[in-house]
Amino acid sequence: MKPQLARYLKTRGAQVERTLESLLRRRAEQPETIRKAMSYSLFAGGKRLRPVLAMAAAECCGSKASSALKTAAALEMIHTYSLIHDDLPAMDDDDLRRGKPTNHKVFGEAIAVLAGDGLLTYAFETAADNAAEEKLPAKSALDLVRVIAKGAGTQGMVGGQVADLEAENWPARCARRLGPALEYIHLHKTGALITAGIEAGAIVAQATPAQRKALRAYGRAVGLAFQITDDILDVVGDKKKLGKKGSDRQNHKLTYASLYGVSAARKKARALVAQAHKHLAIFGPQAAILRDLADYAIERDK
Amino acid sequence: MKPQLARYLKTRGAQVERTLESLLRRRAEQPETIRKAMSYSLFAGGKRLRPVLAMAAAECCGSKASSALKTAAALEMIHTYSLIHDDLPAMDDDDLRRGKPTNHKVFGEAIAVLAGDGLLTYAFETAADNAAEEKLPAKSALDLVRVIAKGAGTQGMVGGQVADLEAENWPARCARRLGPALEYIHLHKTGALITAGIEAGAIVAQATPAQRKALRAYGRAVGLAFQITDDILDVVGDKKKLGKKGSDRQNHKLTYASLYGVSAARKKARALVAQAHKHLAIFGPQAAILRDLADYAIERDK
Numbered sequence: 316m317k318p319q320l321a322r323y324l325k326t327r328g329a330q331v332e333r334t335l336e337s338l339l340r341r342r343a344e345q346p347e348t349i350r351k352a353m354s355y356s357l358f359a360g361g362k363r364l365r366p367v368l369a370m371a372a373a374e375c376c377g378s379k380a381s382s383a384l385k386t387a388a389a390l391e392m393i394h395t396y397s398l399i400h401d402d403l404p405a406m407d408d409d410d411l412r413r414g415k416p417t418n419h420k421v422f423g424e425a426i427a428v429l430a431g432d433g434l435l436t437y438a439f440e441t442a443a444d445n446a447a448e449e450k451l452p453a454k455s456a457l458d459l460v461r462v463i464a465k466g467a468g469t470q471g472m473v474g475g476q477v478a479d480l481e482a483e484n485w486p487a488r489c490a491r492r493l494g495p496a497l498e499y500i501h502l503h504k505t506g507a508l509i510t511a512g513i514e515a516g517a518i519v520a521q522a523t524p525a526q527r528k529a530l531r532a533y534g535r536a537v538g539l540a541f542q543i544t545d546d547i548l549d550v551v552g553d554k555k556k557l558g559k560k561g562s563d564r565q566n567h568k569l570t571y572a573s574l575y576g577v578s579a580a581r582k583k584a585r586a587l588v589a590q591a592h593k594h595l596a597i598f599g600p601q602a603a604i605l606r607d608l609a610d611y612a613i614e615r616d617k
Numbered sequence: 618m619k620p621q622l623a624r625y626l627k628t629r630g631a632q633v634e635r636t637l638e639s640l641l642r643r644r645a646e647q648p649e650t651i652r653k654a655m656s657y658s659l660f661a662g663g664k665r666l667r668p669v670l671a672m673a674a675a676e677c678c679g680s681k682a683s684s685a686l687k688t689a690a691a692l693e694m695i696h697t698y699s700l701i702h703d704d705l706p707a708m709d710d711d712d713l714r715r716g717k718p719t720n721h722k723v724f725g726e727a728i729a730v731l732a733g734d735g736l737l738t739y740a741f742e743t744a745a746d747n748a749a750e751e752k753l754p755a756k757s758a759l760d761l762v763r764v765i766a767k768g769a770g771t772q773g774m775v776g777g778q779v780a781d782l783e784a785e786n787w788p789a790r791c792a793r794r795l796g797p798a799l800e801y802i803h804l805h806k807t808g809a810l811i812t813a814g815i816e817a818g819a820i821v822a823q824a825t826p827a828q829r830k831a832l833r834a835y836g837r838a839v840g841l842a843f844q845i846t847d848d849i850l851d852v853v854g855d856k857k858k859l860g861k862k863g864s865d866r867q868n869h870k871l872t873y874a875s876l877y878g879v880s881a882a883r884k885k886a887r888a889l890v891a892q893a894h895k896h897l898a899i900f901g902p903q904a905a906i907l908r909d910l911a912d913y914a915i916e917r918d919k
Contacts, residue, residue, distance in 0.1 A: 344772045345771045432698075436770035453752070464742035474648050480727055
């Protein structure tokens with residue numbers, strides 16, 4: 316990782332951390348149990364990739380990173396809720412996440428379901444607060460909410476999770492049939508929220524339509540590159556390093572690496588990063604961090 | 618029920634139904650399974666109380682009911698998501714809801730969790746669409762999102778569900794200790810979303826701060842009156858008529874009727890309806906339907 320990116324991730328990550336801590340303080344009429352359960356997963360060592368991308372997008376469009384801090388926090392809340400629900404016994408049934416017991420293992424299934432629900436709901440409140448504090452015009456303020464909702468919902472992340480569940484029931488590993496399904500899953504299960512987050516950062520910065528379009532395209536390419544690289548690392552990397560217990564389901568999971576082989580997956584990821592760079596062409600040096608982040612997507616596979 | 622209220626519920630209910638049907642049509646990039654699962658519970662015979670209250674509040678503040686239709690639909694989506702998650706084996710473990718198999722019994726637990734997540738997310742998208750179509754000023758548009766999020770979140774409905782789960786573990790039925798907890802549960806688990814919905818209707822109508830405040834207070838009183846009456850009906854009413862399987866948990870549930878007795882519960886509900894009427898005093902004849910709805914809250918107990 317380039318030193319300038321490492322510094323950026325550190326400072327921006329620390330800002331996100333402080334914002335999340337402040338948002339997760341005690342609030343009136345809120346049971347302490349649910350605050351603890353939400354905090355447990357929110358502060359379980361996430362890389363804060365989505366928040367940092369959103370802040371970098373805002374900066375790329377000429378705003379201060381801090382203007383998008385609450386939107387960045389909202390994205391991390393949505394990402395965290397999706398992990399809590401994904402780990403439930405009815406879903407992936409995981410006992411560990413990043414080396415720590417999963418939310419339902421600590422707080423029980425009922426509270427884990429509600430902690431996810433609470434984080435998702437709080438995310439929309441927080442994004443709306445951001446728009447109000449930044450005095451965004453009505454159209455931008457509502458676009459912010461709608462872009463996040465579309466990225467997180469059944470046309471986005473939730474849709475990807477459904478497709479992922481359904482793919483597990485398919486009988487044969489036929490690349491011709493599974494290829495498009497896998498692309499749908501990757502683009503939606505993880506890509507949609509990453510893309511929405513980048514666009515959300517641009518919206519807070521009141522970007523032009525052309526800038527928003529370019530950043531969406533960048534987000535789509537980078538999100539997919541990250542996912543394919545995760546697939547490769549799952550196959551070739553050290554599972555313990557990723558802090559995940561390889562559950563039965565994960566071990567039989569449809570991935571780029573398992574479907575096309577590691578070499579073809581690497582080629583695809585490299586092509587996506589090249590695409591991502593092209594989409595940033597309309598930006599000047601302000602896009603330096605987004606360029607480094609694109610390179611970092613595949614750099615982890617070494 | 619007064620004939621004018623019956624007519625109102627019928628026509629407004631039909632409008633809500635058509636709006637929900639149109640919102641639940643196929644959308645691009647959305648797996649058909651999740652659309653079916655969300656529709657199944659959304660069209661399982663709900664009374665559409667929250668949407669109708671929101672529309673009545675908008676009318677009471679001088680707007681057309683139709684201007685608040687999407688917000689009304691959003692409230693029903695949130696209510697439905699909460700029922701789907703509440704019925705899960707990890708929560709109330711109910712097999713039937715309104716006489717029909719619960720969502721997870723038909724679609725499986727994983728899809729039921731995701732159907733709830735999808736509906737909650739879609740609700741925020743839909744409310745934001747409403748604000749955009751009505752060209753609300755930024756402040757009102759964001760208030761709409763924030764009021765709904767607060768009513769649905771950990772300071773509202775989710776908080777009430779958490780408190781409800783925790784109350785089940787308490788050892789003794791001591792009214793002095795359980796009374797405040799029960800009031801918190803009722804005000805939050807069901808009351809908060811009803812109140813938020815009424816305020817949301819007022820926001821779409823661009824109500825004055827005084828009108829919003831009065832309608833919030835009205836909503837709080839009416840929501841609690843509905844809940845206490847539900848408690849009474851649970852004890853004295855015909856359970857089959859309500860279409861619920863009395864699960865073990867429900868049978869041991871903390872309710873106004875079980876804690877204070879049916880007679881004291883009735884007195885409390887009547888007092889709340891009187892309060893609700895007082896809060897409507899600043900409105901003229903435009904609040905007629907809201908007055909009828911307040912009366913209806915306790916009228917069902919006959």
